[in-house]
Amino acid sequence: MLAVHFGAGNIGRGFIGHLLADSGYEVVFADINDDLISQLQQADSYRVHYAEAEGRSYEVTRFKAVHSAAEKKALVNYLETAEIVTTAVGAHVLPHVAPVIAESLKKRLGSSRPVTVIACENAVNGTDMLTDALQKHLTGAEWEKIQTFASFPNAAVDRIVPVQNMDNPLDVLVEPFFEWTIENTAGSLPPIEGAHYVDNLGAYIERKLFTVNTGHAAAAYHGYQKGYTTVQEALKDTQILKELQETLSETGALLKKKYGFDEKEHAEYIVTIISRFANEYLTDQITRVARQPMKKLGPAERLVSPALQLIDYGTTPEALLRVIRAAMLYDFAEDEEAVSLQESIRKDGPVKALASVTGLPEDHQLIQKAVGTSA
Ligand SMILES: NC(=O)c1ccc[n+]([C@@H]2O[C@H](COP(=O)([O-])OP(=O)(O)OC[C@H]3O[C@@H](n4cnc5c(N)ncnc54)[C@H](O)[C@@H]3O)[C@@H](O)[C@H]2O)c1
Ligand SMILES: O=P(O)(O)OC[C@@H](O)[C@@H](O)[C@H](O)[C@H](O)CO
Numbered sequence: 001m002l003a004v005h006f007g008a009g010n011i012g013r014g015f016i017g018h019l020l021a022d023s024g025y026e027v028v029f030a031d032i033n034d035d036l037i038s039q040l041q042q043a044d045s046y047r048v049h050y051a052e053a054e055g056r057s058y059e060v061t062r063f064k065a066v067h068s069a070a071e072k073k074a075l076v077n078y079l080e081t082a083e084i085v086t087t088a089v090g091a092h093v094l095p096h097v098a099p100v101i102a103e104s105l106k107k108r109l110g111s112s113r114p115v116t117v118i119a120c121e122n123a124v125n126g127t128d129m130l131t132d133a134l135q136k137h138l139t140g141a142e143w144e145k146i147q148t149f150a151s152f153p154n155a156a157v158d159r160i161v162p163v164q165n166m167d168n169p170l171d172v173l174v175e176p177f178f179e180w181t182i183e184n185t186a187g188s189l190p191p192i193e194g195a196h197y198v199d200n201l202g203a204y205i206e207r208k209l210f211t212v213n214t215g216h217a218a219a220a221y222h223g224y225q226k227g228y229t230t231v232q233e234a235l236k237d238t239q240i241l242k243e244l245q246e247t248l249s250e251t252g253a254l255l256k257k258k259y260g261f262d263e264k265e266h267a268e269y270i271v272t273i274i275s276r277f278a279n280e281y282l283t284d285q286i287t288r289v290a291r292q293p294m295k296k297l298g299p300a301e302r303l304v305s306p307a308l309q310l311i312d313y314g315t316t317p318e319a320l321l322r323v324i325r326a327a328m329l330y331d332f333a334e335d336e337e338a339v340s341l342q343e344s345i346r347k348d349g350p351v352k353a354l355a356s357v358t359g360l361p362e363d364h365q366l367i368q369k370a371v372g373t374s375a
Contacts, residue, residue: 001190002082004028004075006097007089008036008065010161014172016086016120018048019180021062023193028078030068030097039170040065046170051281056176072100079104083190084116087130088157091123092295098133105146106138112149116190118182120157122213124205124300127154127183153183156205158212160276162284175279177272179208203259206306210251212273213302214320218247219277220289221326231277231284244274246319251306257313293330294337297357303327304358307366316369324370328354 003020005012008029017027031037040046040063049057066075079085079101087097101117108115119126131152135143159178166173180194183201198204216231222243223234234240248270255261261269277284290296297304303324310317328350332338344353350371355362368374 001025001084002028002078003084003086004030004078004082006030006068006085006087007093008033008040009088010164010172010174011088011120011157011159013046013060013170014048014161014174015157015159015178016088016180017063018058018060019178019192019194020084020086021060022058023191025062025084025190027060027063028075028082029063029065030075030078031065032067032069034067034070036169037065037067043170046168046172049166049171049173050176051173051279052176053281068097068100075100076104076107080107081113082115084118084192086118086120087126088120090292091119091121091126091129092292094119094121094126094130095133095136098130099137101130102134102137105134105150106142108149109142109145112145115150117150117152118155120155120180122157122209122302124202124209124305125154127152151185153185154201154205155183156181156201156208158208160279160282160284162282163288165283173282175276175282177276181205181208200259203255203261207255207259207261207269209302210255210306211248211269212276214251214306214323215244215248215270215273216277216289217296217302217327218244218319218323220286221293221323221330223286224290224330224332225326229286231286231289232280232282234286235274235278241274243319243322244277245270247323248273250310250315250317250319253315254306254310254313258309287332287335290327290330290332290338291335292337293327293335294341294357297324297327297341297354299359304360304366308360311366316365321366321370321375324354324366325375328371 003025008031020027045059045061047057119130160175181204184197184199222240228234307317307320330338331342351362354367
């Protein structure tokens with residue numbers, strides 16, 4: 001069985017690629033990073049190390065690597081015969097991987113050979129984002145036929161994989177916890193060990209994004225303002241821990257109301273997540289978790305989406321608004337989006353800048369309460 005995985009980064013090597021290889025797939029990593037691809041091409045194996053006291057580690061051997069720009073022909077050949085195609089490149093990169101996937105799907109039109117395509121990104125319905133991008137490279141008739149043999153389930157992926165600092169640059173240090181939840185819509189989804197399949201993925205995605213990622217963002221943006229460099233350091237600050245808990249209590253209220261999650265189970269879910277953030281065997285840089293603030297302030301994302309939904313329910317999410325305010329102050333000079341956001345704030349002021357990234361009107365109460373005159 002063949003799997004093509006786009007993005008041989010932290011999640012690619014440390015989570016999705018590892019699970020696929022463990023499930024018996026030969027994994028072809030496709031990436032645009034020259035050094036990474038050449039290292040993978042020269043290696044026979046790499047190890048996934050668990051950040052824990054026992055220090056377990058696992059060898060990954062069944063892989064190949066192709067440069068997705070320089071070796072496009074080889075990539076299309078792999079894509080044409082793969083049983084599964086996955087991505088972990090960042091949701092904003094999906095339009096860039098779409099053309100080559102579309103090209104390979106067109107090549108399957110003759111054989112109708114089944115394939116499952118899954119975007120494993122932090123986004124609500126990432127695979128739908130990919131299929132929107134795919135359709136720009138296909139005719140209506142091609143897309144209709146492709147859907148008879150290809151399936152495109154959405155998925156939620158959860159495993160904290162920090163920026164790596166390993167002696168062997170291909171090895172990856174990951175937290176032991178992982179969850180890969182896949183929408184149960186696929187006709188012939190090939191088995192993946194460790195993944196689980198659900199009918200109500202929307203609830204799982206929002207629970208993950210609005211708890212793990214909203215909580216992470218709260219720790220990172222408040223932590224950055226207080227000069228911390230890692231999430232682990234920031235969480236030792238009781239004021240930041242309190243901000244995190246208040247933020248997750250707001251998103252928890254939303255999730256329980258919207259999806260009926262059990263009060264006690266959700267409280268336990270939050271406790272587990274905070275202890276995962278604080279894992280002393282991990283060093284997770286705040287600048288990784290806070291990366292791309294403009295994306296994170298987007299309308300469908302971890303901060304603004306739950307805040308808007310809570311406002312719709314008639315409450316004012318004060319803690320979430322404080323995280324949004326802190327995100328607007330994120331000015332890390334090596335993060336392109338942080339630089340652009342700060343430029344836009346300098347040029348137009350915070351109200352216009354936040355209205356622009358969220359797509360909300362300037363007089364919207366979320367904008368006014370986060371950074372406007374009623375802040
Ligand atoms: N790291 C985590 O803890 C974590 C957990 C869950 C989900 N995610 C999500 O997984 C995705 C990847 O995150 P990551 O932490 O692995 O990032 P990463 O930067 O480590 O890896 C991304 C990889 O994608 C590659 N890439 C970029 N553009 C590409 C293109 N056009 N074609 C092929 N490859 C391309 C990069 O070179 C890089 O190797 C993101 O959507 C992220 O939100 C991350
Ligand atoms: O990857 P991002 O930038 O969307 O979010 C940063 C972190 O919150 C994220 O990578 C988490 O570590 C991950 O989502 C845990 O499953």
